[in-house]
Amino acid sequence: MKRTGFNMTDESDKAMTDHIVSAFDADLKQLGDKLAEMGGLCEKLVAESVDALLRRDTALARRVIDWDRSIDRLQQEIEERAVNTIARRAPVAVDLREVVAALRIANDLERIGDLAKNIAKRVVALEGQFQPPKLAGGVAHISDLTLGQLKDVLDAYTRRDEERAMEVWNRDGEIDALYNSLFRELLTYMMEDPRNIGFCAHLLFCAKNIERIGDHATNVAETVYYLVHGVPLTEERPKADLTSTTTLNF
């Protein structure tokens, strides 16, 4: 990593600079470790909330609801460490972007945790309700795709691999298209049989939550782009073409 913002004028300055650089590196490593922990926990929460939904496993759903607290705590810790690092080390250029990126990604992961928790809450609420048999397929498909996006973008972040991040960014349109077709399918089931309405209403929200988890993966991809290039991604997201005013996506 190229270091900037330190003037090395003589040997003692250099020693001081090395000391500051290594203190900053230590801060950054701790931030990275916390983010990796948070990312892993988010992947687990998303996978298990969907698993709980598909298998109607209320006990698992309750565990997901509890685990979300760990994600919230990690976000607070990362925010605190990031702010302290900026205040103590006054990093500039790519160093500053590293810390800001950690802050932003922690925010997106916290939102992903909330969305997974909301799916889990609906599993608990649906306990004992009538379930139309053929609905799980669409949810399983969109979940697999979204979980793949989340894994890929976290991996892209770890490797600072902007190309891989952009692949995630470009694939978000597939999730939106799947969500739109699932939305229409669920409305059709509701119209076919009023007994489906309660279950399908919750499933609509679950599908929407999964689609939004995909949006947060896209946000992380944009953060990786900003981290690598030093400027924000200015293109509109792929989904924007579909949604800005013609709103095929809800």
Next chain:
Amino acid sequence: MKRTGFNMTDESDKAMTDHIVSAFDADLKQLGDKLAEMGGLCEKLVAESVDALLRRDTALARRVIDWDRSIDRLQQEIEERAVNTIARRAPVAVDLREVVAALRIANDLERIGDLAKNIAKRVVALEGQFQPPKLAGGVAHISDLTLGQLKDVLDAYTRRDEERAMEVWNRDGEIDALYNSLFRELLTYMMEDPRNIGFCAHLLFCAKNIERIGDHATNVAETVYYLVHGVPLTEERPKADLTSTTTLNF
């Protein structure tokens, strides 16, 4: 405001300190101005998105969708200014909390803007669809309450009035209760007449968005508490009693 973290040892240090303090104050004032602008714009967006929904005003909805970009830009500006302020001034104690609070509130306001935009997108999507006549009442009521919460909490932030912020925090349960009854009401309309299903599905999401705007107002209230007291609010939110595992709220 009590200033901490500056050691005043002699006159020249004091002059330097005064200079730093006033530079920090100028940074803080700029941050505050940007946040006030963003808060005002958010109130407007929420009010007008709901107005567009209740009056089925597609042109207004399209303007709301466009305005949301200004909110996103303000959030980016506030993040950049806040991070630069921390790096250049290395504030501590209440000064640091001021900057972190601005960062957090800007995040919540950006989410509120997104939720209002999503309501507006649904208004556009619903253009020309069959509308059951009696559904607007419940949405109008929950929106009024939520908009009141948003105004109150932004006012509490401006005045650093932690008591008023806690009133907002405590009132969030009312919004949740209204949302739950609206959710059930909308499902009933869907069951009564399948022609209601398309419209009611979008209305379910609009109601949920409004309820979540209320949650973000509650987050801002927690930030005001943290700003004034220097510690995070550790109590559970009022709604948590209803939702954590018994999930009356979806």
